[in-house]
Amino acid sequence: MKPLKKNATYDDLREVPEHFVAEIFDGELYASPRPALPHTRTASVLGAVLLNAFDRSRNGPGGWLVLNEPELHFGNDVLVPDIAAWRRTCLPALPPDAFLTLAPDWVCDVPSPSTETIDRGAKLRIYARxxxxxxxxxxxxxxxLEVFERDRRGRGCSARCSRAGRTRAPHRSMPSSSSSGRFGSSATDRQPFGRPCAAVPIMTKSATVIRQRARAETDV
Structure with a gap:
């Protein structure tokens, strides 16, 4: 995907028609078309699971605030993840604005053929930063499903997923890059969140991964 404009401002972003998702990375304005139905369905199902278990405390631990497609402002960068979540200890209530400047604790993007490059590139890098x-x-x-994690000391690691479909939470002792703003299981990793986990079937495994994430968080 090519940028619509370089050295773009938020005023430029606001001129993008509403049927596009407009974002700014490193001063470049991108406009992504609305996703196809499989993309929308996946984000909707996962968002519903997260909202009930983690936001509304239905069959889950609660303690989180979950939003679909929030607009995030990080300096001059403007990102719109498909789903994002904040711990309520960090974000007790939503501000009255149309965007948030506080980085979420968890984000999820559902790449489409037109957005995969920026979802795996600029967006992951900015999330890490x-x-x-x-x-x-x-x-x-x-x-x-690909899962990436960074601990409180800034060290990164990737989730381990078996090809048989079983998913394990990342090992806290896994060695990682110490470079600022980077994630990875070795210093040679070039992706900002390190190497991705193996592929697993998402519809049957997402809820399991979510629960494992909750248990892992209580041990930190």
């Missing part, structure tokens, strides 16, 4: 601890990429066409 802003201190996002958990990032997910779900591909409904490949039926895969």
């Amino acid at each position: 802003e201190g996002v601890r958990h990032a997910w990429l779900i591909d409904p066409l490949r039926q895969s």
